Amino acid sequence: MKFTSTARYIATDALTLAVNAAVTLERPLLVKGEPGTGKTELARQVAASLGLPLIEWHVKSTTRAQQGLYEYDAVSRLRDSQLGEARVQDVNAYIRKGKLWQAFEAAGKVVLLIDEVDKADIEFPNDLLQELDRMEFHVYETGETVRARHRPVVIITSNNEKDLPDAFLRRCFFHFIRFPDAETLRAIVGVHFPRIKEDLLAAALAQFYEIRDVPGLKKKPSTSEVLDWLKLILAEDLTAEDLRREGRSLLPKLHGALLKTEQDIHLFERLAFAARR
Template identity: 75%
Template sequence: MRFEGTSAYVADKDLMVAVNAAIALERPLLVKGEPGTGKTELARQVASALGLELIEWNVKSTTRAQQGLYEYDAVSRLRDSQLGDDRFNDIRNYIRRGKLWEAFASDKKVVLLIDEIDKADIEFPNDLLQELDRMEFFVYETGETIRAVQRPIVIITSNNEKELPDAFLRRCFFHYIRFPDIDTLTRIVEVHYPGIRKRLVEAALSQFFEIREVPGLKKKPSTSEALDWIRLLVTDDVAPEDLRGEAKNALPRLHGALLKNEQDVHLFERLAFMARRNA
């Protein structure tokens, strides 16, 4: 079982090596990188390429590790006992399976995505150490142990918002997705927009990388934002010559697709003003 990329996802050699190493070691693959570099999409493409089901667990700031295992609804059971409902007699009626339980219970190998693990509390990764290492957990309410029928392929993404514990990192195979260079990003654009005008892509990406290199930029535009911007340029039928003719520090046209806060917009406005004054 090897991942060799898909026609819908541009994966470099190092990324494919990382995925296959994690599969061979049967360890979680921890993927870091700038937002918009395709970390979440990687799990979907691995599942697609290997013909496996994908189970997604999207982590939020309020997510607890226990929710990934199961949740016991004691309130509903108490209410049913007061109403004389027969469901009360079987505690299993009040246990809601989490995403890890779904993955462990599957008769077939699946891909389990734990997305943006760094959004949760700092103890969240530690609370999953044993479960991800042993691929089992204990259900206290029923006294049963849930073990993985088929060890899932676990892919964990992080945007580096906070440091992850060393004990958790030791149990993962790590890969950092570097921001693509202009040749790789050109291939990504062609995958998403086949047949797009090459001269427009060339001019747009040249300007895009110039924008990313502007000193003082608070948030550099990502791969996904580049794709949105190019789509808008195509929709507005912008000529490559118009993009090449724009001043380097001028506010880019359709800049709302690239610049996502007022500080960066004001930065380009100041740069454009200074360039006009010095002309």
């Protein structure tokens, strides 16, 4: 199985190499990068490219590693026992399978996405070490051991909000998605907006990279945000000339798609004021 770019996703040579290396090594692929660079979408496109089903586990701040394996509803079982329910004798009726269990018992190979692993508690990655390494776990309530029928392709994403444990990193193949250069970004835009006019695209991307290069910017606009911006520009039927910023304001047209904090908007207003002086 070899991953390549798809009709909806442009992968750099380095990213393609990283995905295929992780598949060959049968190691989880840990993907980092600033938000909006296509980390989550990568898993979906890997599944599409390899022709495999996708199982998504989106991690939150309250997510526990155990939830990825299974959850045992002891409260419901206790209540049913008090009510004399017949199913109380079947422990399996009170076990809810997690995403890892679903991936392990799948009839064929699947892609398992563990999305934004750094959102959870720092112990979350450590609690999954053995399960991801050995591809098995024990169910204490039933005494069974669940083993992967087919080792899944595991893709783990992180926004780099927390440092991950060394023991966890050792078990992964790592790749950092760098922000695309102008040529790659053009190719990405071309996939989403194949009919965009060349002069409009050139003007928009030049302005976009200027914005990203402004010193002191708290949140630089990402790939997904430039795509949103271009979608709005096309919807408003703006031209390359329309994008030209007036001397009084350095803020781009429809800047709400690119600048997401009041600090960054105020920064551009201060720069405009300084330029006028």
